[in-house]
Amino acid sequence: MDDFDVVVVGGGINGTGLARDLAGRGWRVLLAERDDLASHTSSASTKLVHGGLRYLETYEFSLVRKALQEREVLLRSAPHLIQPLRFVLPHAPHLRPAWMIRVGLFLYDHLARRELLPGSQGLRLAGSVYGAPLKPEFTRGFVYSDGWVDDARLVVLNAQDAQARGAEVLTRCAVTQAVRGKDGWQVTLQNGRQLRSRALVNAAGPWAERFLRDHTQGGNGQPLPARGLRLVKGSHIVVDQRFTHDHAYIFQNADGRIIFAIPYQERFTLIGTTDVELPEHEDPPSRATIADDEVAYLCEQASRYLAQSVKPTDVLWTYAGVRPLLDEGGSASAVTRDYLLEADKDGGAPLLNVWGGKLTTYRKLAEDGATQIGELLGDARKPWTAGTQLPGGDLSAHGVNIDAFAAELQAAYPHRAGVRRVARAYGSRACELLAAPTGAEIAPGLFESELRHLVEKEWAISADDVLWRRSKLGLHYTPQQREAVAAWFRTRS
Template identity: 45%
Template sequence: MKESILDLFVIGGGINGAGIARDAAGRGLSVMMCEKDDLAQGTSSRSGKLVHGGLRYLEYYEFRLVREALIEREVLLNSACHIIWPMRFVLPHNPTDRPAWLVRLGLFLYDHLGGRKKLPGTRSLDLKRDPEGAPILDTYKSGFEYSDCWVDDARLVALNALDAAERGASILPRTRCLSAVRQQSKWEITLLDENTGKQQVVHARALVNAAGPWVLDIIKNVANAHTSRSVRLVKGSHIIVDKFWEGQQAYLVQNHDKRVIFINPYESNKALIGTTDIPYDGKAESVMADEQEIKYLMDVVNRYFKVKLRRDDVITHFSGVRPLFDDGKGNPSAVTRDYVFELDDQQNAPLLHIFGGKITTFRKLAEHALQKLAPYFPKMGADWTRNAVLPGGEIANADFESFQQSAKEQYPWLPAPLRKHYSRLYGARLSTLLGEARSLDDLGQHFGANLFEAEVRYLVTYEWAQQAEDILWRRTKHKLHLSPAQIASFETWFTSNLAVIQAPMSAAS
């Protein structure tokens, strides 16, 4: 029997790896993707949760990147309006910081570089009169308001992986790539299942290294390859507190060091504040926010807002490592957020390394990656993702409000908070999650807040959830709304019942 050889093997289950796997599968290639941890467990679940052009990148003359990101902002909004939605950002102006003319110029470019269609443009604010200025200290009298988008970053990864799987890709979370060796115009790849300890060997015509902070480790220790490229690991930390203002607007403020900080509404009644930018030389999996960073973020809030944050107000915090392409800039904030490819095509067995990138441009990065590999796959399909929707995004005219109203009529027994939670996370896949349910009792065990057994079963069956943390923190944010006792109870139940829930999973994966 002739050995089956994959077209493409992707290392890394973050946003870039999942995006590339999806794009490749949609072009008709046979694809496998592995991730040593859970999907999005690294950098891709520890972002500022924004799809944005990068207003501050204009100061570093990153016009190409900003234009591409602004165009992608609306492309992604159309593809997944349930997990991506518009948000207005208030920028209080302080005359001691950037001059007003410079801010206006930047916002003018921001409004026009990307061919904005859906999102409203910039407007000036009188912070003494406009309600958006109510929580701001009286010393700040004027400001600006502009548009960007919010995204559930970890769900964006999961939906890309799900779309890839539905198009034929094999998705292997918690599977480590031990080695990748060129053999007669193909790659021999040895994998380790972290759950069972079993190894398997697969073969592929091309290999993509989308390992994020571990990109150099894959080059040196897995593929035994070489590169002249380098990455800068930069730590970005966030804190979560109770929301301390009225309205759905977010805020963008500038600290004394001229670094800008986002203060965004989060999970209905919380606020997400970040991020820091600190060079990092430790293990990416061990990254944590330190007390100095937490104080830094509290201090910038206290510089602008009437409410004064204290250490006890911090509910939790998280930190991620951004693997930025090293362009030689000394200031971590000035290092490019653009992406760079390196193609190693020895022995007609291509290896494509991905350096850098940001969530907003993941789709374009994936498209460019497949274009780089096109010469090796002459029968590969054309670019297709620009006008495609992600799972759950099959909502008429990308009109989420109309979809919610329809869900209310179809499932009148669902309490409004639960209906909104399901609609936001699963969009048009809501009907798959609910199945034949006709009442709350049909959703199974209730673990607290909006967490019911039906959602757990859906996430295990369709989205590769294997541990309680996968569900509580990455596929959802239930962990922010459950008590410690409820979390412990759920973890016990999940561990005891996982084998039973997993029984039908082979059909989904």
């Protein structure tokens, strides 16, 4: 039976972030994910690293400040995956007065120290490149800064760094039982492997409550108590690009919510998100899907602003995820996106439950959680991730300028397809990948060398893992090209 200090349940952004931080502090860590890394909520976000401008209206100043602080940290940690993005907010006078927006943007600029991103400003839309895609009645607006992230790859990078620092990372291997003793946990994995662990971290996201109910036992043989979560589905649509500039839009809706329209994958526009609360009795679906009324809602709201309307027949791709939110009452859109770390050792061996959270604050959540685990184990160890780059994040002379780095690589490989994509996906590690013998080109710009890397270094075992999570090449490929990737994987099985 193998011995560990900490077993982490869940391979989303919070679980991999915690495994990375714990391993970097010298703990013996095993992470177990029942499916693929980032296969659910953590690959279904709006792809933003942001403070949460709209949370100012609900007076969540602490959450916004924390998120704004983390925004700067993350931009430095993985500049190939996380890039600055400017947002245009067209002014709709009947929804919010201009003075209120100016006050909100002033707070947004000054709640946390800002070094990498420019501040907000007013914007004349009429006659500008940013007003051209909008209906003519929107003549003025505002522009402010946040960031964009490849969410699924961010999860993979955290898992890679955790492994490099000594953690064992298992995918497609659920924890089927965790029995709590006075001095440790007896953990059983899906493959029958038995483990001993001094502490357990429940970072199962939408399944955190269900994991405690169905797969844990206390000293009395009963499941451990769980906190109630509100499970809220957020859905997105992707259409052909509605604008060619590099800014995104934030649109205010008459129902008090907002949606984003974001330049996506160079040829598309990403529009989202919805907030649809799942019934209490409904378990979080393994593959959340968008409903027809959600598609209609996103199309209708975007068409209120965009000169070129968005119709359901324009939708090329959709995705949806289930967000686990703390149950505090109120509407789904108003429920806090902050996290709660619930540490407990009163009933025996240490347990840390992760409730809620958002992508932007995952590193801080992991830092706080790893500190609490150390305290529960009687050996507090220093935080270390705030100034440390993720794999591929060291662009040396280019700082956070991924475009300059990509241009340099393209010049070095002028006849190679997909160099810009590889640079953005792998950062400084792209140099090694591009220098390797390519092998056959399985689909446009996707060579055997990269597929082997994804299998051997990034836990990919299927075409879906590659096409829809570790890249978004599935959106660019024809059905025949996607099938060629699937056929390559079948030859390996």
